[in-house]
Amino acid sequence: MLDFGPSHHEWAEFLTTEIAEVAEVREAYARRRSAQDARARTIALGRVIQNEIIPRLMLLDRSDLQAKPRAQPKPDTEVVAEFTDVVLTQDVAALITAFKALVEKGYSADELFLDLLAPSAALLGRLWDEDLCDFIEVTAGLARLQFLLSMFRTDGGIAPFDSKRSVLLMGAPGEQHTFGVAIIEQFLRKAGWNVVSGLACSAQQIAELVGSEWFGVVGLTLSRETHLDQLAASIRAVRRASRNPSIGVMVGGPVFLEHPEFVRQVGADASAVDAPTAVLLAQRLLSYKHASVS
Numbered sequence: 001m002l003d004f005g006p007s008h009h010e011w012a013e014f015l016t017t018e019i020a021e022v023a024e025v026r027e028a029y030a031r032r033r034s035a036q037d038a039r040a041r042t043i044a045l046g047r048v049i050q051n052e053i054i055p056r057l058m059l060l061d062r063s064d065l066q067a068k069p070r071a072q073p074k075p076d077t078e079v080v081a082e083f084t085d086v087v088l089t090q091d092v093a094a095l096i097t098a099f100k101a102l103v104e105k106g107y108s109a110d111e112l113f114l115d116l117l118a119p120s121a122a123l124l125g126r127l128w129d130e131d132l133c134d135f136i137e138v139t140a141g142l143a144r145l146q147f148l149l150s151m152f153r154t155d156g157g158i159a160p161f162d163s164k165r166s167v168l169l170m171g172a173p174g175e176q177h178t179f180g181v182a183i184i185e186q187f188l189r190k191a192g193w194n195v196v197s198g199l200a201c202s203a204q205q206i207a208e209l210v211g212s213e214w215f216g217v218v219g220l221t222l223s224r225e226t227h228l229d230q231l232a233a234s235i236r237a238v239r240r241a242s243r244n245p246s247i248g249v250m251v252g253g254p255v256f257l258e259h260p261e262f263v264r265q266v267g268a269d270a271s272a273v274d275a276p277t278a279v280l281l282a283q284r285l286l287s288y289k290h291a292s293v294s
Contacts, residue, residue, distance in 0.1 A: 072106045074115045084120045087141045088133065099148055109152045113284055117145050118277055125276035139190040142279050146191055149283045167282055168209055169197040169219045172251075173234055174227035180253065181221055187275040188282065203234040207241035214243045216286040219278060220268075222253040232266040239267075248285030252278060 075083075086095050102112055124141050127133040133141075167188060171181055176199075185197045196213070200206045200220075210218060218238055222231050235249050251268040263271045269285055272278035 072111075075102075075112075075119075080116060080119045080123060083116055084123050084127075084141075087120055087124070087144055088137060090140075092144060092147070095144055095148065096151070099152070103152070113149065113280075117149060118280055121145055121276040121280040122274060125274045128276075138276065139187065142187065142191050142276055145280055146283045149280060149287060164214070164216045165192060165283070165286060166194040166213075166215050167196070167217045167219060168206070168213075168215045169195055170206060170221075171199040172220045172222045172227060172231040173200050173202050173206075174224070174230050175199060175222055175253075180223075184219065184221075184252070184272075184275045184278045187279050191279045191283075193279075193282065200234065203230065203237040206234050207237035210238050210247065211241040211243060215247060216244065217248040217250065217282045218242075219250050219252065219272070219282065222251065222255050225255050225259070225262075228255070228262060228266060235267045248282070250278065250281050250285060 083098060086098050089095075099112065102116070103109070107116075121142060124133065124138045128135065128138045169181055169185055169188065181197055181199075185195050188195050196209070196215075206218070206220075209215075220231060220234065222228070231251070238247065238249060248270075249268045250270045250272055251263060251266060252272040256262055256271040257273060260271060270281050272281045
């Protein structure tokens with residue numbers, strides 16, 4: 001009898017194995033392609049952060065930095081994306097090493113906050129918006145950024161983690177929208193802040209709150225330009241009445257995204273472009289104000 005080769009069952013087994021191997025190769029390729037696409041998207045989002053968000057990130061002491069010659073060029077989008085990759089890992093030691101390496105290259109802590117940590121926080125927020133990271137990953141990453149910010153003083157030295165992370169977060173007088181406040185509150189609580197929140201009826205109400213309880217930072221949100229004067233009056237009242245004479249004041253909302261110059265006009269210290277950036281700004285204000293009086 002002639003031998004026509006492997007039996008039908010052998011061929012079926014062979015084909016099944018081949019198909020499985022091909023499927024595995026295709027799956028591995030798909031994973032690599034997906035990772036490459038995600039990486040490209042991350043870098044693209046990084047460009048959005050650098051070109052659109054960072055120009056709107058307003059810190060009133062930025063002029064002090066601009067008066068000094070830069071020892072190093074500003075971190076580009078690739079550096080921000082790579083640093084954010086490290087932030088998303090659970091290796092805190094690697095994150096500290098990466099940050100220290102940049103300090104040793106000549107970057108100041110203030111420069112790294114403005115040009116690396118804040119963009120990284122904003123990028124985490126965009127990754128969450130784009131479903132490239134889940135809420136747990138984003139909040140864990142923010143906690144690591146906050147740790148870095150509390151660890152390194154603005155003068156580049158190392159400081160202990162400040163335990164006075166108490167923030168009053170409110171919609172400004174005349175504000176009707178509370179969703180933004182609720183989102184920021186959620187992120188701040190996950191980052192370990194004690195948050196008191198709500199809507200303010202008047203500047204006097206906010207002043208009474210900061211006069212009765214110690215807060216490290218006050219955050220006020222505003223969506224309409226028509227209430228700028230009320231917000232400015234509220235901030236003045238906060239500074240007069242606060243039990244913390246070095247209280248930091250940050251503002252947020254659509255009106256400040258469109259007009260960053262309003263931050264100075266209302267007398268605030270900083271503006272946050274989104275919830276993740278608000279977490280980092282709050283810690284930065286707390287650390288900066290603490291360092292300025294110590």
